[in-house]
Amino acid sequence: MPFTLSKILALLAQPSSVLVICVLAGLWLMRRDGSRLGRRLAWGGALGLLVCGLFPVGNLFILPLEQRFASVPRPAQSDRVAGIIILGGFEDGWVSAGRGGLGLNEAAERVTEALRLGLRHPEAKVVFTGGVGGLLARNTGAAEPVAAFLMDGGIAQDRLVLEGRARNTYENAVFTRDLVEPKPGERWYLVTSAYHMPRSMGLFRKAGFDVIAYPVDYRTRGAEDLMRFFERIPQGLMRLDLAVNEWLGLLAYRALGRIDELFPGP
Template structure:
């Protein structure tokens, strides 16, 4: 009964604390959040059923993925003898423990590899994918992930081997991903604009401004304000264009989209020009949820506005989301994208350079947008 009560309490905690879209979550007090973390950090005992221990580790991993928590407490009570440096260390080690309990579950291994990719532990992630392929050589996703992440770090030999294997497994699907990759590589080399492009369409055009995490008090941080300034410059030059503000994580009951909309209106933008996308929690969801609104509005031309360090990833996932919606609706993908950036580099020349780390993240989010979940069944 004691164990059941603990599980019920954990389920209630997670139901409340992971509801990132709700304004109720934004009102949770600091003491309550601290108590939630303590519940998640409850020691896992070997006399508990194995399936429940695995679920507890998965719940812990996702809790820390979203919220972080008391690292020292987790280090002391759960992962004894392991030094933890941050919340993703907790996520990684939780999945490692789950994998030990069920070495047959490939989804747990995929989740472990994803956490290693987030931490840029690429060689370790590639080793985890290799384990998956040792057990399931025909696994399309494992071959694809291993191949693209090998390409991202410059291992073209392994990439070519993966592509060859993918064509043997499913040639049509492999060629579809090669096309996605070709589009992505062209995006990576795209010129960045710090001023509104000339000759944008006067109708069926939208400006999509991507959000940035709000401060704890619900106020906007500098990167978001700078993105809005870049967006409003286009809005004034193209007064017929709709403006989609995209971002759903709330702070103090207000989402990024709400804050952005309010700011634009104080700068003279009419409320009926603004479309709120207030459900997304990251760049992939920015793209998927904003594209649904672009489809609804019949908009063919889009100018994406975000930071220079973010724009290539944004363009990649918006292109992929547009291709998906076109396929979903049985039509050809014909949406065109331009960009305007807030320059968060010392110079535009520096902004045009692309590091291996950025390519790694671009490929990761391309795959996520294409429907391959980062944490299968848990988190896109």
């Protein structure tokens, strides 16, 4: 599927987008002829925004993703680790380019926990993979600010491997495999958000890169969050959009044959 088309479809398939479209379409129909369908669409969309924004609907969808690899053991101090792979998505290249330093978003644990892991295992290569993945993004890759952050944190420059072309997780897997050329028996840890780990593991496995999951950036505490309401409507809608986008990504990659299982697990 072409990159631009996939981004457009993902945008239109987000629950918040669908609900807003329903409200707007309903208002337009009501203004045109006062139809019952218009009223149903408008009120249904508005109610959906309220329910999905305040009720823990997003947690219901994201919790299974986060729990999938939650029980994978972390490496022991004595384990010899060949490499640590950090998936991009935590960095804001646009802000970094304009303000200096490294601009981070809500997924910042990807780099902070990878730094901690890298310091614990000084023999390991530290790989960052991530290019410009946004549909409207300009040439604002963040590989250099990420490298500077890691070096300031204590990672030697000769340990760093930078891959700055990948626009999505499929390209993360393929480009990283080709760059580091992993050998059988080596231990490579994949660091990414827990909700993103099933899709990531499926793609790396399909690419022939046998990585070990290192999930971070949990958005839920556990099953108790299924009863935890959101304080603001945008919070709940963002959580639901994030989870649904991940499930749709799994469906799409399975349909395209880029993963072997619909819901990859340990």
